[in-house]
Amino acid sequence: MASKFPTKKSGEVDFRKRKGHDMTWSCDKHGEPIKFYCKKHKIPICHPCATKDHSQKPCDLDDIEDVIFERRRQLDEKRPKIQELQEQMKALITKIKTTSTSGSTHLQTINNNIQASYHDKIKSVGEKENRMIRVINEEADEEIRLVNEKRGKRIKYCNTERENERQIIKDKEAKILSEANTISESVSKKIKDLNNKNQHLINTITNIESTIKRISKHDETLVNEAPHLLASIDENLSSNVHQDVSDCLDRIQSEVERVKFVEGEVGGEYYGRIDGYIGKWELVKSIHIPSVVNESRVCGLVSDDEICVRGVGNRDMYVTNINTQHTEKVIDGGVWITSCAPIDSNVIVCGKERDDCTDDRLDGCITLYDRQWKVFRDISIPRNGCRFFCIVYVDVDRDGMIIAAQEDQSNIYVINHANGEIVDTITMPGKKVWGEIQALSSGDIVVKTGNQYTVISRSGEEKAVIQCDEWDWPQCRVDKLTDTLYIAYWDRARKVRRIVKYVKSERSPFNMFISPCLVTPSGNLVGFDGRKLHLYKKIFIL
Incomplete structure (x- = not known):
């Protein structure tokens, strides 16, 4: 092995320092100056070592100076x-801080919007309460004792109802803020x-640079440790960690900017909710439809x-x-x-099929029900065509108007539910x-016109036609808050029901084909496989 020369004793000859160096380096075995480097054994050697131990092939010797x-x-x-990579790492620090600040600011704006919106709703509830209390007080003044007693009861009921409304609004606000906080976290x-x-990469590069400085001070350390250090440098230079981090930050920025209230x-x-991002649909629960619902259809x-x-x-007819x-x-x-749709918290409109239509009006194909499913009013529309069997579809627009249409016809009627007039x-x-x-x-209408x-x-x-050759039994439903269309269809080749995959049903598959994937106002999807309802919720992912 090579080592430094021993300390010079009296009478010994000084070794000449090698060209370009300020210290000597000798062989531990022979005490001779290091002259060569054996490529085969990867060690520095002196002239006697080269002559005695490394003179036979395949030893390949290089001059140690070289x-x-x-x-x-x-x-x-x-x-x-290394310096270029260090500059890139420093630049990433700034980008990380910018992305973090931008994301936090955007999400804080979302939180502020949510709080402002629900604050207005709570304020509206308070104003509603005050108006009702004023009316109650005016009525109570007419009959002092009886009305005062009645007033007290009604105020108590009013306060209870308003508090219930406030609590519902607060609960909804807390839920949405919780979803926003989950995204922020x-x-x-x-x-x-x-x-x-x-x-970690910055620290690694810093350590490498420190190591370079350390081993460069001593030839022996340089020769022995440089190969391993060079391999480490090459590994870190080719890792592309800085590019991966930068790309991921860009993706985070893009996903955060999608989030909206x-x-x-x-x-x-x-209704209010967090939406806008792509996310991922997760199955939350499955609800079994009792077998007593014969050949169920949503x-x-x-x-x-x-x-x-x-x-x-x-x-x-059942409600689940x-x-x-x-x-x-x-x-x-x-x-x-x-089909069916809520007009308000008290009234539901339903479209129906009838096989006894003979007059020039379709009576009983549109019915308003209260929340106890008692008939509130029947609405009549013109009957077109000579078919005895008539089918009418309905929905409710943004103004609370009923839109209705007879199948196999081109007319769509806009109806005032308050009086049944077209x-x-x-x-x-x-x-x-x-x-x-x-x-x-937006006021536009989506109509199924064949496949x-x-x-x-x-x-x-x-304004637009939406179709796809691979669709079989397509069923479309609209997200009323975002106007997003969700189309479920039967993929005959893969024997699955899309948008979401449903489990194989033991009941008639026909009903599964023609049942839509519903979109709740809170943004969840509800699929049906002929046997169970499947509730899916969208989650934010990075």
């Missing part, structure tokens, strides 16, 4: 790349992980958590609550419901209704 010069040259060549955690990853009224009730939503299910075999998972019969036989007739040139009709918040969907304006103008 080896030292080459090792220094190799390290010097790496310095610019997810973003913060991801950015923290990226920062740690970047800092959406709000609006559906069926006379206010007809539509009457609230955020209530779904109408029709028994095709016995024509009974996806929160309580309870199914209750609401109409006993004889009714073919095609206020407008929309005609689609060259197309007919062949399924559900749905109102968008495709057509978007029309209130003047009947065709």
Whole structure:
């Protein structure tokens, strides 16, 4: 092995220092100056070592001066790349801080919007309470004792109702803020992980640079440790960690900017939620439909958590609550419901099928029900065509008006539910209704026209046609808050039901084909496989 020369004793000859160096380096075995480097054994040797132990092939010897010069040259060549990588790491620190600040600011704006919106709602409830109390007080002044007693009871009831409304609004606000906070925490955690990853590489490069400085001071250390250090430098230079971190930050920025707070009224009730991002749909729960619902078929939503299910075999009508998972019969036989929608918190409109239509008016194909499913009013529309069997589809637009259409016809009627009068007739040139009709918040209407969907304006103008050759039994439903269309269809080749994959049903597959994937006002999807309702919720992912 090579080592430094021993300390010079009296009478010994001084070794000449090698060219370009300020210290000597000798062989531990022979005490001779290091002259060569054996490539085969990867060790520095003196002249006797070269002659005695390394003279036979395949030992390949290099002059030690050349080896030292080459090792220094190799390290010097790496310095610019190291410095360039250090600059990139420093730039990423700024980008990380900018992305974190931008994301936090954007999400804080979302939180502020949510709080401002719900503050206005709570304030509106308070104003409503004050108006009612004023009316109650005016009535109470007419009959002192009896009215005062009545007033006290009504005020107590009013306060209870308003407090219940406030609590509902606060609960909704807390839920949405919780979802927003969950997104914020997810973003913060991801950015923290990226920062740690970047800092680890910075520390590694700093250690490499420190090591270079250390081993460059001694030839022996330089020769022995440089190969391993060079391999480490090459590994870190080719890792592309800085680019991966940068790309991930760009993706986070893009996903955060998608997040938004959406709000609006559906069926006379206010809804708000976090939306806008792509996310991922996760199955939350599955609700079994009792077998007593003979050949069940989903007809539509009457609230955020209530779904109408029709028994095709016995024509009974049921409502399934996806929160309580309870199914209750609401109409006993004889009714073919095609579609339903809430007008407000008290009234539901239903479209129906009838096989006894003979007059020039369709009576009993549109019915208003109260929340106890008692008939509130029947609405009549013109009967077109000579068919005895008539099908009518309905929905409710942004103004609370009913839109209704007879199948195999081109007219869509806009109806005032308060008096049942037709206020407008929309005609689609060259197309007919062949399924559900749905109102968008923009005022446009989505109509099933065969195996495709057509978007029309209130003047009947065709604005878009949505179709796909691979669709089989397509069913479209509209997200009333965002106007997003969800189309479920039967993929015959893969034998699955899309948008979401449903489990194989033991009941008639026909009902599964024609049942839509519903969209609740709170933004969840409800699929049906002929046996169970499946509730899906969208989650934010990075």
